[in-house]
Amino acid sequence: MTMLASLAQAYERRAARGEAPPFGFSQEKISWLISLQADGTPAGAPVDLREGEGRKRSPRSLPVPQPAKRTSGVAPNFLWDKTAYVLGVTAGDGKRTAREHAAFIDSHREWLAGEKDEGLSAFLGFLDWWRPARFTELGWPEDMKDQNVVFALESERLANIRIHDRPAAQAIWAGLSGGGDKNTALCLVSGRRGPVARLHPAIKGVWGAQSSGASIVSFNLDAFTSYGNEQGDNAPVSEAAAAAYTGMLNQFLDRDSGHRLQIGDASTVFWADGDDEAANEAAAEIFAFFFDVDDEVEAKRVGDALKRVREGLSVPDWSAALAPGVRFYVVGLAPNAARISVRFYIEDDFGVLAKSVAEHQERLHIEPPPRNTLSLWRMLLETATLRKRENIPPNLAGDWMRAILSGAPYPLTLLNAVLMRIRADHNINATRVAMLKSILIRNFDVGAPVALDPTCKDPGYVLGRLFAVYQQIQYAALGDVNASVTDKYYGAAAAHPRKVFTTLASLSQNHLSRLGKQQRGRMVNLERDIAGIMEMMEPSSDPFPANLSDKSQALFALGYYHQRNKYFAKSDKAAEADAEGDDA
Template sequence: MLRELYDYAVREQLTLPPGYVNKNVRAYVSLTGDGAFLGIMPGGEKVPCPDIGSMANSASKCNLFSEKRCILFPRDTAASNGRTEREQTAAKTAYFRQAMAAAAEVEPRLLLCLRVMEDPDTAAAVTTELDRQKLKAAHVISFMVDGVSILEFPAVRSWWEAFRQRFCPQGERAPCLITGQLTVPLATVPPVSGLSVVGGHARGDALICFDKDAFCSYGLKQAANAPVSEEAFAGVKAALDDLLADAPILAGMKFVHWYDRPLEEEEDPLGQIFTGVLIDEDTEEDAETLPPAANPNEARRQADTLVRSVKTGEAVHELPHLYNILLLSGVKGRVMIRSSQQGNYRELIASLQQWEQDLALTNSSGTGRMRPVKLAARLIHLIARQNSDQNIFDRLAKELAGLTPAIIQAILNGTRFPDPVISRALAYIRSQMFSSSEEEQTRKVPDPLACQWLKACLCRLERELYNKEALSVEYNENHPEPAYHCGALVAVYGAIQRYAMPDVNASLIDRYYASASQTPALVLGQLARMSNYHVSKLERLRGYFSNLRDQVACAIGPVIPTVLHPEQQAYFALGYYQMCAQMEKDRLARKTATTAAKAEDEQGGM
C-alpha cells in the first residue's frame, strides 16, 4: 500500500518539498518594517513549515521559524521529574534564537523578530496580547513583518534548504521500498497524524518502527530494515494525513479508502456504507416503499451499467478500476494496520450490490423495505444491549475490535460473515424481546436491524451450500427450512392470543419464545392446544387466523425439529419477524378497506 499512498499524494498534489510539513499556525506576531509590535494576527490555516522531524522531541532542539508559544515566549514552569521542564524549554528557546540569528545573516528582517523575543518589555506586551486572544502554550505561532509571514521569505527558504542538510541521513544507499530508487534510508520516519481518536498519540504515530531487536534482521539498524527515502515517505505521510482527516470511525478504527483515479465524494460507492440515514423504528414504519432498483447515487447508476455491460456490451462511463482500503488505529505510538485490501472496482460494485440485496427486508409494518442505515448503527445491534448507554461507541470499539475487520472483508468480497455475527444478533434479539420497555412489551417484534444481519448471513450461507437463495424480502411460505416456519407459527400463536386476550399480563411470547426458538418440538404442541382455546374466543378474525395458522403449520412439514443450532435459530427469528410484518400488513389492509367501505356508505347515504 505504500506505493499506492505515494501515488495518491502525487496525484492530489499533497507532497511538500523535503523538510517541510503542513502545520496549523494559529497566530502571527505582526511587526512593522522597523520592528515595532503591531499586534497578533490570527492564523488558523495549515501552511508549509520547516520541520526537523522526530528530533524536535528531544530536550534541546525544536523546529524553526514556527513553534509552540511556550518556546517563543516562555514562562516559568514547574519542575518535572529529572531534568526540569523549565530547563528543557530554555534549551529549545535558545536553539530557536540561535537559528534565527544565523538565518538573519541572509535575511536581516529576522533580526526584528529576534529583538522582540529578547526585549523584556516587548515580549511582555506580546505575551499579554497572546493571553487576551486565548492562545495556549501548545499553539504554534510565527512572525509577520510588514504583513508578510517569515515562512514565505525566499531567503529564509533558501537558508533552510542548506541548514537542513545536517539532518539528512548519511550512510549506505539502498533501494527505496516505495519508489525503488537508491537512497540513504531514513533512520526514523516522521509520525502520522489523525489517529488520536482511535488510540493514537496526540503527537502522531510511527508507521515504520524498529525500536526492538526482535524487529530487526541481518544486523540492520532501525528503519534500514525497511528503507524508504525522505521524499517518498513524505508523500506517504501527506496521503495518510489527508485521508485520515475525513475518514469515518468504525468500531475504534479509521476506515481509510481511496481509488487509483480521481472520484468525487458523492460518487464514492464505499461511502454508502457510512452515509445511510440513521432512523428509528417509528420512522421506518411510515417509510414509502423503495423499489428494488432504487439508487440515489449517480455513481451507483454508472456502476450498475458497468456490471451489465459485461453481458450487454453497451458503452459505459469510465470508472476507477482499483480501490484501496485500510483499517487503522493507534497503539502505543505506532500505527496499527487492522486490515488492508486492494481490489477491482467492478468486483467491489458487485459485492456492494450483493450486500444491499442481502439486507433487503420488509419493515416491521410490512408497508415497504427498510431504509439504509449507517454501518456503525448496524454494528450496535451486535453488542450487548443496554437500555441506557452513553458510551455505546466506546463499547462498540472494545467488543467488536476483532470482528469488524472480518465483517468489512465479507461485505467487500461477498463472502460469508463470521459465525459470531449470528450469535450476537440472536443475543440482541433475545434481550430486546424480553425488555421491560412498555412499547416492546406491547409489540413483541424482533429488532429489524438485527434481523437484517441474520438475513444477510443466511443468504450467503444458502448461496455457498445450496447455490441458491430461498429467503426473500417478505415471508416465503415455500421456504424449505422447517425452523423458519416454526418461528412464523409462534408469531401467529402470539397474535391469536393478543387478539383474544389483549389484557393478559404475561403473553405466551414472554413465556415460550426462548424455549421455542431452541427446542420447538417440545413447545409447539402445547402452544397449539392453547391456540385452539384462544381461537374459540375470536369472532370477526377467527377464519383469518385459523387459515393462517393451518397454512404455516403445513409449511413446517411432517417433522418438527427437536433442537435448533444457531443457523436454525436465525431462521426461526427471521420467520417470526417476517410473519409479524405480514400480519401487520394484513391488519392495515383491513383497516384501509373498512375505512373505504365506510366512506362509500356515507356517500351513498347522501
C-alpha cells in the same frame, strides 16, 4: 502496488498540482499567527486563523516544516509550535514548560545563527524580546494557549507568506531535514536510492490512537532488529517516501477530507488512482455514500447507482465523471498501543468494488424494508449493547468491510453478535433481520426469502413463523401486556424449541378460547394459520428439535419477522379502510 507505494504516488500527484506540501513539510492544524515588525516586536494582537464560529471554531490546516517526532522527550519544531514551546505559556500545570520554551529558543539560535534574512532576523529578535509574563501583560487571549502558532512579517501577512515560507527558511530547513551523513539505501517504496528514514513521521487522526500520532512502520526493540540494523534501517524507506506516504495518509485522515469513514473501531481511508483528478474525487465521494448514507436524497442517488451496477452497466454508464479502469484503494486502520495496525488493505478496479457493494446491498434486501438506509455504521450499532459505538465488538467492523469489498464470506462473529443482541433485548427489527438474511445467503448459500414465503419448509423458518402466530394470538386475546410471549420465550424458543413450543401451544389454546367469545372470525383465521404452518413441517423430522444451530436461529428470526409483518400489513389495511369510511 503496495499500500505505502500507492499512498506515496497519490501524494506526488497532489504535490505536482500544488495541493500538497513539498518534501520536508506537512499539513498541520494551526490556530494563531503572530505578526512581527522588522525589529521582532509584535505588530499587534495575535491573528486568529481558526475557521467557524463560537465554540465550534477549528484550526486551519497549513503547510509547515515537518514536526519533530515526540514521545516523552523535548523536541521543538522549526519556526512554529504550540504555545508551551513558542511562548512558554500553557493552560495546564506546565511542569516542563520552561524547559520546552528554553529548548525552542536555544535550538533556533543555533539553527538561524548568522542569518541576515529579514524575516528570520525578526523572528530571532522576537525570541530575544519575549518573556512569558508578556502574555498576560499584553492581554493576549486565553484560548490561544496550547494551540499551534506560526509567524509572519507584518508587511507580508496579507499576502499569506509566513516566515517558514521564505526561501531562506526553506533552504535552512532543507539542510536540517536532508540526508547529510545519513545511511542511503534502495527504498522499498519508491525503488529509488536515497537517505533512509530511521523514524517515520507520525500518523494522526486514527480513532483511539495516541493524539500525538502513531506509526505503521517502526522498530523500537532489539528483538525487531535484523543483522545489527537499527530502527528504520531494518526496512529501508527513504525520507522522501516516508514523508510522502505519511503526509498523504494524514491528509486523508482529516475529518473533512472526504476520504475517510469511521466504521466501528476501524478508521477507513480510501482513494482513487486515475489520470483525471475529478474522476478520482467522484469515485471517493460515491464510495463514501455507499457506506455512510444518512440523507434521503443522497440515498436515492446511491441506490440508483447500485441498481445500474446490478444491471451489468459499466462504471462510466452510471457516473459520467468516472473513467474506465480507475484503481481504487481502501485501508482500514485501528489503534494498537503506540502503533497502528492495518486491519485490511484492498486494491481493485473501482467498478469491481462497486459491484461487490451492489451485491452486498442486494443480499440485504428485505420486505418490509427498514425505515432508514442501511449504512454500515447503522448496522454495526445493532450489534452493540445500548447501540453505542464504543460497544461494537472489536475487529468486527474491519472484518465485515473487508468481506464486503473482497467478496469473501462475512465474519461469523457478525452472526453471533446479532443473535446475541436479539436474545438480550427481544428486538427483531428490519435491520437485524436484513443482516441475518445477508449472512445466510453469503455464508451458507441459503435461498433466504425476501418476503413471506408460505412454501419454505426450512425448520427454523417454519418455527419462527409459528412463534409469530402464537404472539399474535396472545395480542388478539389480551391486547398489550407487560410481558408478551416474545419477551418471555423468544430466546428459548429460537435456541431450544422442544422446551418451549408445547407450553406455547397450551397458552395459545387458552387465548383462542377467550378470543372465540369476542371475535370468532379472527379466531378461526389464526387457527388456520397454525394449521397451515404445521403442514409445512416435514413428517419425517422432529417438529420441535431440541436445539437449533446459529444458521437455523437466523432463519427463525427471518420467519418470525415475515409472519409478524403479515399481521401488521392487515392492521394497516383495516385502518385505511376505516379512514375511507369516515371520510365518506
